[in-house]
Amino acid sequence: MDVSVILPEECISHIISNTSPRDACRSSMVSPHFKSAADSDYVWESFLPTDYQQIISNLVSPSSSLSSLSKKDLYLHLCHNPILINNGTMSFSLEKESGKKCYMVGARGLTVVWGETPAYWIWPSLPESRFSEVCELNYVWWLNVKGTIDTKILSPNTTYAVYFVFSSAKSNHGLQTRPIELSVHFEGSEGPQRRRVFLNPPEDMPRLTPDRGDGWSEIDMGGFFNENGDDGTVVSTLFDFDQFNIKRGFIVEGIEFRPRNG
Numbered sequence: 001m002d003v004s005v006i007l008p009e010e011c012i013s014h015i016i017s018n019t020s021p022r023d024a025c026r027s028s029m030v031s032p033h034f035k036s037a038a039d040s041d042y043v044w045e046s047f048l049p050t051d052y053q054q055i056i057s058n059l060v061s062p063s064s065s066l067s068s069l070s071k072k073d074l075y076l077h078l079c080h081n082p083i084l085i086n087n088g089t090m091s092f093s094l095e096k097e098s099g100k101k102c103y104m105v106g107a108r109g110l111t112v113v114w115g116e117t118p119a120y121w122i123w124p125s126l127p128e129s130r131f132s133e134v135c136e137l138n139y140v141w142w143l144n145v146k147g148t149i150d151t152k153i154l155s156p157n158t159t160y161a162v163y164f165v166f167s168s169a170k171s172n173h174g175l176q177t178r179p180i181e182l183s184v185h186f187e188g189s190e191g192p193q194r195r196r197v198f199l200n201p202p203e204d205m206p207r208l209t210p211d212r213g214d215g216w217s218e219i220d221m222g223g224f225f226n227e228n229g230d231d232g233t234v235v236s237t238l239f240d241f242d243q244f245n246i247k248r249g250f251i252v253e254g255i256e257f258r259p260r261n262g
Contacts, residue, residue, distance in 0.1 A: 184222030
């Protein structure tokens with residue numbers, strides 16, 4: 001028996017809205033009646049974050065085209081096209097499978113020690129970056145880059161991974177001879193766990209910087225569980241305090257927070 005003949009479209013939409021974006025897409029192939037229900041704004045509004053309108057209102061360049069999209073098209077747009085918010089210092093997107101929030105804090109939103117000293121860091125614009133400026137390491141002994149994010153803007157009950165997003169400049173030094181330290185922890189917590197990795201591993205070591213497919217590489221800095229989305233701050237740091245090892249030649253795009261898969 002064809003349930004689409006028995007149930008009105010509104011009932012089918014309500015049922016599908018309690019599944020997942022993937023299930024909704026599959027349901028749309030069952031029949032024309034199911035497609036109409038599965039593609040409805042009612043269904044896809046339920047997959048968007050409850051505060052998506054507030055987030056979009058913080059766009060650097062407000063776009064009327066977003067407001068004209070159907071809720072399904074808006075969802076898919078946010079999955080594939082990160083939008084710039086917070087005066088261009090942060091980007092927002094959605095994880096396609098779940099609809100959970102992803103944020104990247106761009107270089108201008110990070111705390112970069114000596115970042116405003118041209119002898120140590122410069123701020124070029126690169127066409128492959130989503131941000132108007134990135135941060136290129138020119139010359140330092142002590143390396144300290146920190147990003148923070150408020151947990152209340154993230155998806156609750158979600159395990160997040162934190163990624164340092166960067167690329168290597170044509171000329172680099174000190175990135176193969178000594179690992180840098182990474183840490184991710186809640187502000188105020190004691191004894192953050194630290195990882196030691198090479199930004200540019202020697203040839204006899206496996207590479208820990210997979211290509212993202214967008215011209216940048218990333219390193220997994222660690223992760224955390226955002227239980228209820230309560231007020232709190234997560235601190236992510238990349239540092240090396242060896243004053244005898246000169247470092248130069250990598251470009252920081254940002255630090256990304258996105259749901260961990262698997």
